[in-house]
Amino acid sequence: MSSWLGGLGSGLGQSLGQVSGSLSSFTGQISNFTKDMLLEGVEEVGDAATELQVSNSRLAEVEASFSTQKSEHDRLKKLHAELEEKLEASEIQIKRQTAEYRTLLQQKDVEISHLKARQSALHEEVQKLQQSAQSASVSPALLPVTTTSSTTTSSASSYLSRPSGSHQGFHGDDMDLSDVIWSQQEINRLSTEVMRLEAEVAHWRRMSQATTAAGAGNGDQGETLKLQRTIKELREEMSREVDEHQHELAALQDAQRQKLADITRRHREELAEYEERIEELEEQIQSGGQTSPSSDTSKLPELQKTIRSLQEAAEQREKQLAELSASLEEAQGKQASLQLEKDEAQEENAGLLQNYMRLQASVAELQTRVQEQEGKALQKAQLDHEIQVLRQNLTAAEKEIERLKNQAETEPKEEVEHADILELNTIIGGLRQEKEVLEQEKLNLQERLKVAEEQTNRNNAADSGESESLEDLRVELGRREKALRATEEERETLMSELEELDRQNQEATQHMISVKEQLSGQLKEAEAELTRLTAELNTTKDQKRTLEQEVETQKEKTSQSAFTLNELHMGKQQLERTVKELKDKLGRAQEQSREARREITELKKSLQEKEELLSAARAELDQAGERGAEARGTKEELAGKERELSDLRRELDEMRGSQEKVMSADYELKMENRRLKAESEQALGKVEELTKQMKESQAAVNRTMREKDTRIEALKLEKNQLEGELRQTEKTLAEQAKQYQQTIEELTRARSMDASALQTEHERAIKLNQEKDMEIAQLKRDIEQLASDHRDTNEMLSITVAGQKQLTDLLQEKDVFMDTLKQNAADIQNEMENSISVVTKEAEALRQALEEKDKQLGGMKEENSHLKEEIDRFRDQQSRPQPLAEPRTLDIITELETEITQLKSSRNALEEEVQTLRRTVEEQQASLLLLQQSLQTQQSELEQAHARHQQTTLNYDTLIHARDEEIARLQQTVDRLSVSQGRADSPPVQGEVILQEDKTQTLNQENGNEKHDLSKVDIERLVRGIKEKETEISQLNEKNLSLTKQLDQLVVSRDEVGKLSQMILQKDLEIQALHARVSMGGGGGHSQDVIFLQQQLQAYAVEREQVLAVLNEKTRENSQLRSDYHRLMDIMAGKEAALLKLQQENQRLSNMSDPSGSHEMFKETIQNLSRIIREKDIEIDALTQKCQTLVTVLQSSGGESGSGSGGISSNQFEELLQERDTLKQQVKKMEEWKQQVITTVKNMQHESAQLQEELIKLQGQVSADSDCSSKLSVDYTRLIQSYEQKERRLGSLSQELAQVQQTITQLSSTKDVLLGKLDSVAQTPEVAVAQSIEPPLAADAPSHLTDSPVNGERLQEELVQLRGQLAEKENMIRTLQENNHRLSNSASASENEQRSQAEEVRQMRERLDAQHRAVREKDLLIKTKGDQLIQVSESLRNRENDNEVLKQAVTNLKERALILEMDVRNLKEENELVAARSREKESEFRALQETNMQVSLLLREKEFELSAMSEKAATVERMLKDKEQGKSGELNQLLNELKSMQEKAVAFQQERDQVMMALKQKQMETTAVQTELQHMRDKEQRLNLELERLRNHLLEIEDSYTREALAAEDRETELRRRVAMLDDKLATSSCAVENASQQASMQVESLQEQLSGVVKQRDDALAQLRTSQEQVNQYAVSLSNLQMVLEQFQQEEKAMYSAELEKHKREKEEWRRKAVKLEDQASALQMNLDEANAALDSASRLTDQLDLKEEQIEELKKQVDVRQEMLEEAQRKLMNLLNSTEGKIDKVLMRNLFLGYFHTPKTKRADVLRLMGSVLGLSREEVDKMLEEGGRHGVTGWVSSWLGSRGAQSVPNTPQRPTSGQGLNSSFSEMFVKFLEMESTPTLPAPRLPVHDIKPLSAPPPRRTSSTASSSSAAAAASKRAGETNPFLAPRSAAVPLLAGSSSGSSGGHLLMKPISDALPSFTPVPVSAEASAGAVLKDLLKQ
Helix, strand or coil, X not given: CHHHXXXXXXXXXXXXXXXXXHHHHXXXXXXXXXXXXXXXXXXXXXXXXXXXXXXXXXXXXXXXXXXXXXXXXXXXXXXXXXXXXXXXXXXXXXXXXXXXXXXXXXXXHXXXXXXXXXXXXXXXXXXXXXXXXXXXXXXXXXXXXXXXHHHHHHHHHHHHHHHHHHHHHHHHHHHHHHHHHHHHHHHHHHHHHHHHHHHHHHHHHHHHHHXXXXXXXXXXXXXXXXXXXXXXHXXXXXXHHHHHHHHHHHHHXXXXXXHHHHHHHHHXXXXXXXXXXXXXXXXXXXHHHHHCCCCHHHHHHHHHHHHHHHHHHHHHHHHHHHHHHHHHHHHHHHHHHHHHCCCCHHHHHHHHHHHHHHHHHHHXXXXXXXXXXXXXXXXXXXXXXXXXXXXXXXXXXXXXXXXHHHHHHHCCCXXXXXXXXXXXXXXXXXXXXXXXXXXXXXXXXXXXXXXXXXXXXXXXXXXXXXXXXXXXXXXXXXXXXXXXXXHHHHHHXXXXXXXXXXXXXXXXXXXXXXXXXXXXXXXXXXXXXXXXXXXHHHHHHHHHHHHHHHHHHHHHHHHHHHHHHHHHHHHXXXXXXXXXXXXXXXXXXXXXXXXXXXXXXXXXXXXXXXXXXXXXHHHHHHHHHHHXXXXXXXXXXXXXXHHHHHHHHHHHHHHHHHHHHHHHHHHHHHHHHHHHHHHHHHHHHHHHHHHHHHHXXXXXXXXXXXXXXXXXXXXXXXXXXXXXXXXXXXXXXXXXXXXXXXXXXXXXXXXXXXXXXXXXXXXXXXXXXXXXXXXXXXXXXXXXXXXXXXXXXXXXXXXXXHHHHHHHHHHHHXXXXXXXXXXXXXXXXHHHHHHHHHHHHHXXXXXHHHHHXXXXXXXXXXXXXXXXXXXXXXXXXXXXXXXHHHXXXXXXXXXXXXXXXXXHHHXXXXXXXXXXXXXXXXXXXXXXXHHHHHHHHHHHHHHHHHHHHHHXXXXXXXXXXXXXXXXXXXXXXXXXXXXXXXXXXXXXXXXXXXXXXXXXXXXXXXXXXXXXXXXXXXXXXXXXXXXXXXXXXXXXXXHHHHHHHHHHHHHHHHCCHHHHHHHHHHHHHHHHHHHHHHHHHHCCCCCCCHHHHHHHHHHHHHHHXXXXXXXXXXXXXXXXXXXXXXXXXXXXXXXXXXXXXXXXXXXXXXXXXXXXXXXXXXXXXXXXXXXXXXXHHHHHHHHHHHHHHHHHHHHXXXXXXXXXXXXXXXXXXXXXXXHHHHHHHHHHHHHHHHHHHHHHHHHHHHHHHXXXXXXXXXXXXXXXXXXXXXXHHHHHHHXXXXXXXXXXXXXXXXXXXXXXXXXXXXHHHHHHHHHHHHHHHHHCCCHHHHHHHXXXXXXXXXXXXXXXXXXXXXXXXXXXXXXXXXXXXXXXXXXXXHHHHHHHHHHHHHHXXXXXXXXXXXXXXXXXXXXXXXXXXXXXXXXXXXHXXXXXXXXXXXXXXXXXXXXXXXXXXXXXXXXXXXXXXXXXXXXXXXXXXXHHXXXXXXXXXXXXXXXXXXXXXXXXXXXXXXXXXXHHHHHHHHHHHCCHHHHHHHHHHHHHHHHHHHHHHHHHHHHHHXXXXXXXXXXXXXXXXXXXXXXXXXXXXXXXXXXXXXXXXXXXXXXXXXXXXXXXXXXXXXXXXXXXXXXXXXXXXXXXHXXXXXXXXXXXXXXXXXXXXXXXXXXXXXXXXXXXHHCHHHHHHHHHHHHHHHHHHHHHHHHHHHXXXXXXXXXXXXXXXXXXXXXXXXXXXXXXXXXXXXXXXXXXXXXXXXXXXXXXXXXXXXXXXXXXXXXXXXXXXXXXXXXXXXXXXXXXXXXXXXXXXXXXXXXXXXXXXXXXXXXXXXXXXXXXXXXXXXXXXXXXXXXXXXXXXXXXXXXXXXXHHHHHHCCHHHHHHHHHHHHXXXXXXXXXXXXXXXXXXXXXXXXXXXXXXXXXXHHHHHHHCCCCCCCCCCXXXXXCCCCCCCCCCCCCCCCCCCCCCCCCCCCCCCCCCCCCCHHHXXXXXXXX
């Protein structure tokens, strides 16, 4: 609806905007027209004709404008009609909207009325609940209350957000109405404007008529043009404005639509929320009504609140409706006012927009406030939730209390125990803590609420001036406050209820404790039993499931492993074939290289032959020269001989020339040879590179082979593990089957009386058969799944094939490269052949020349014999040129010899290489043969495996037949048993029956043994087959391993490691030989002088060291060379890898760009590699030069060492040369190997295409083989399943046989027992008969029975007892008869029960079968779904592959685009550079042109001036001539002519200059135009290039899309093919299923036949049953006896059990008591523990302090020990001093005392004398007496007494600090006296510190605490022992107090008076250093 309205509104707005724009433009045109007309009226023209013309033109213009205006008028009329139609449509729309709004309002009213009705209903329910709550006030249920309160609060909280939203919604609706009204006003305004414009048109028409009538109009065509332009501009402006207005309108409409949509959505959401709330409330009310009727009372206040809130909501709705109606009325009023206001329409529009923006802002503010309110509501909801949780806890507690009360009422109260009380106390304490926490949270939330309320109040105060939404919010706030108050009241009530509950809880705990024990005991027993049973059930189920899963997984794994094994074998065979082919190709390449080398060797041999011929010719020439030298001729033939000699000399010169030519030709040949060698070396290097690549590829193949072998081994291990697990699972299954069989046997024994069990068993067997068929079908499905997996693997293989295709492409590229190399080699060979042909021709020419020379030599020899004498004479002359010739020949010979040696070495190297290559070829051939043999063996093994498989299938068929035969035999045995049973039924004697039982048992045992033997044979066969398979697999593995080992050996044989190690060993041997030689050389010449030898030895040692150093350097260089070589090889490998990557990239880029770039890249990489190789060759040359220098050094050192060392140095030199040669050879070998590798790699590349085709063929074979193997595996699995089924059937039949036998034995035993009982019963009345019957029984017993004597004794005993109890037994017989009748009835009843039970069992089995069928159907469904899933996943994979292809295409296109963009940028940059250069060139060219033009102008001017001057000169000459002639007049004429000519020339010159300047300008312009043209052309070219690029891009995209489409079609075809294959497979599988169903039907028929046999047996058994039932009726009496005995037994057992139970109960009670006691003890111990922990904490603190104190004590003890030692030393010294100074007096002391006496005041001299007395050892009394006497007699006698006394020693003590006054007034002597007095009063040692005096960790400083105690104790001790002790004889510890009495004001005292610092502890004495004597101490003190 809203969208339709929005669309209509937008349409209206657009049309109105267009109209308004067109009207505004039209009005503008009219106003312009009026202005123009008025202006025209102003202009006047003089002439009448012109006026006429002007007026006519004006008329024409006016008519034209009139026609345009008329068309415009028509258009406006049409627009007007359209707008009127739209107006009507909009009015209709408005009516519809109003109707819709009215219907909406009615719906709201209906909803409000519904809500009111619900409210009233809820109100009534609340009142009812309140009444019930008032009635039931003891135990109020609080849960419903909490729920309702929570719901109400939540509803309220959600409802709070409603009015704002609804307000917003209706506000938006109001907006929409206002828009509609505004559009209506706009339409009205536009209609009035149209009317006005029509009036104006009429007015202007009149005006135009008037102007035409008057003829006063006058104007131009220019003005009309201007007018037309202005009209056009106005129209454009109008259209622009219209477009802008339309855009604005569209934006406004979109915003309006969005707003409407939001508002409607919010409205709907709120409605949905309210409906949900109402439904929740109703549900809660219903649940509250169902659960607790008593709780309904507590719901009433909450419901009342909800009703109030709903009423308020309804009132708000009514208010909103009233507001809406008012707003509608206001809108109508606005409409009327807007119709009146035309001119202010646009202003109003702007105002409306402002209002809209302001409303948006207010809406945003409202939303923020609503969000705040919602946050508050959320907080409140959290509070409510917490309260609810509390209430729930309380209700749970109340329920428990009520339950306990009920139990307490029913059960007797027991004693309350301490532990439960403690538990309850802890629970109550926890609840109280929770309550406190909740109260704190509540207080916090209240504070937050207060803050929020204050904020809301502030916000309300601030926003009071805003719209009505704030009032709604205030109302909501008031409601919130009310709700808060209500919640507070609820909380208070809850608190009171909580307190009541606490009281009730305390009361209920006593009841609970009494009940708890019984319940806990019962619960524990029940739970234990339950847990045990559930655990057993779960374990059995889990075991069953796990076993089934394991069996299935193992089956799947075995099948998968078989498939994977087959695939791996096929892959291995493929790889082996590829390896063979590669090796063949390698052999071919090596043969080619061998042929090339043979050709080279042949060429070298031919060269050597030619060189030998040359050397022979030279030798002959030399011989000829010698012979010529030997010849001596006579003097007579001198002249002739001289001529001949000259001839000979000429011939010699010619020969020399020819020789020189031959030498030059030889040199050229050598150069060509070298070039060929270099080329051959390059080719060899390439071959080696190829061989390297080949080796790498071989290594990769080996690696893949190894990986595959390892995978195969891993799979085999997995297979073995799986087989082991299978065996274990089979064992477990067998055990479980045995268990199940036992249980089934027990059940069958229990129900053996009923023959229907056999039928059910048969039915079960048939069902099992069906299940097996279903399992077969499942297995077939699994096989299909495996086939799909196989297809997936094939797809993977195809992917790998694609990768191999890429590799083949690379190899093809390499093949191309190889072809080029081969072409190069062919060219080289051709060149070689040409050069060889040339050389052979030259050699032939030389041979001919040599033959000619030989002939000449023959003649010469004869001539030389004659000329010998003459030549002797001329020897001097001939001997001069010979030395010149001989050195040349010697040099040539030496060069040739060196060349021959080099060629020999190269030939040897080549021969060695050929040998190595032959070896490698032989090894490869051997390996190929081995591989072929292994392949043949594998194929034969595969064939054997197929044959074995067929044999196994045949064996299984035979086994199945054997099983069928066994079944037949068993049926025969069953028939025999039934016959024997029939015999047993005949009444003869007991023993026969027993014999028959024994026979049947033996028969059974024999049958079982036969069966076991047969099954064992089959199992053994299977095991043997498996073992054979395993042995075959192990053999294959061993063969694979041997093949891999051989390949590894081949690879290793090619490695250089062995060679290098051999070289190192050779070097070591050579070094050892050198050492030996040196030692030999050292010890060689003992015969000579010893000193000389020693010197030589030293020299040799030095030389040896040098040689060793050189050798070490050599070895180091060798190692460096090797490392460099290895590094090079690594670099080469890396480069090759990089090459491969580059080639791949090139292949990828070949689609994008031309292949020339990739070829260039390839060439660059090859060049880089060749450059690296050249660098390495240079390094090798440098190293060889180093070796040569070392050799020269060695030679020089050998030359210097003397004659004795010459042999050794030469040997060393030879060895070094040999080493160098070997190194060179090795380097050459390495290079050749490298070239071989390169050639082999190229061959591989060439032959990879063939391999690819063969691979594809092999893949086809693999797929065929895999299909065959899958079929074989299917057949194999089917046979195994059939075999297992047969085995199961045998087992079931054997079980049935055993059951039948057991039933027969049981029946016979029961019959025997009953017969015996009946006999015994019958013997009681007739004793004589019994006696007569007894002997035959006794006689029969030994004949038939083994156990008969025992039974006879028992019967005799029973008879004796029965004779004694005859009278009792007669009574018993009667009772027994009654019991018999009863038993017969009970037997019939039990038979009925058994039948009913059998029927129930059948029903259960039917249900089970139905469930099984359902399960199977579900499995089928699951499988179908799985198949669908697989199909979907396959399609997904295809899609993903497509996506990947597309992504790759996209990435390729992107890369191409980037490359093209880069190219374009580069081209642009180049173009810009070229353009800049061209501009510079052009500017330079212009400058040059200008300069050229200027120069040419100057030149012309100069030429003109020259010509003028020449003319002047000519004229002057003429004038002179004329003067001479006297022609003055002509001169004047000539001068005039000259002047005129000059003027003309000047004019011409000026004109020429002007023309040249114009030309220059034109040229400049043309150049500028040309440059512009060039720019334009460049632009065109660029654009064309861009166009072409875009076209190419488009074409590429189209190509890619076509490719993708083709690929998709290919995929489709593939998928269709696969579908066809699947259909074929389905058909085959369906055929197989049909075959299986036929087999199953056959089996079912056989089973039915068996069933018929079994039915016969059953009928026989039923006949037997009837007879036995008759016997049972007879033997019921004996059964009653047995029942009596059983009852006795049961009673005894019950007594036993009851006794045991009582014992157990007692034990349990004792244990419970013990547990209770232990719990009490535990609680007490816990208390003690807590106390102990507290004590421990304090003790730990004390121990920490004690540890600290102990550490201090230990430190101080150490100090004490030190000081003690010092003291002891001091005491010794003192003793010595006392002994020495016994009667001596210290002079200084006496002087000081004397002086001190006289320095003291007279009043205190007595004190000094007392002190002296104390010092001298006098007592106070004596001193006092002396003082008294001195007072009487004068102080004269003190000296003698003083001198007479004995000196002593003392240790100073820290005095108490005196008062400040004393310190100030008293002198030092007084202080000293005081000090001595203090010292004379000794103190006790420091007391031991008590526990409470131990300093705590955080105690104040110890001066305040411990000093007081110590000082007080010290003072006390001093007061006690003031006059008793001598201070000098007191111990040291006593003499030294630790601390002064006070430590507060230590400023006034002296240094001596200060106490010892607090750093020392308060309970340890500080000894004074005991080094000095007491006198010394006093001296020091007095000195101070």
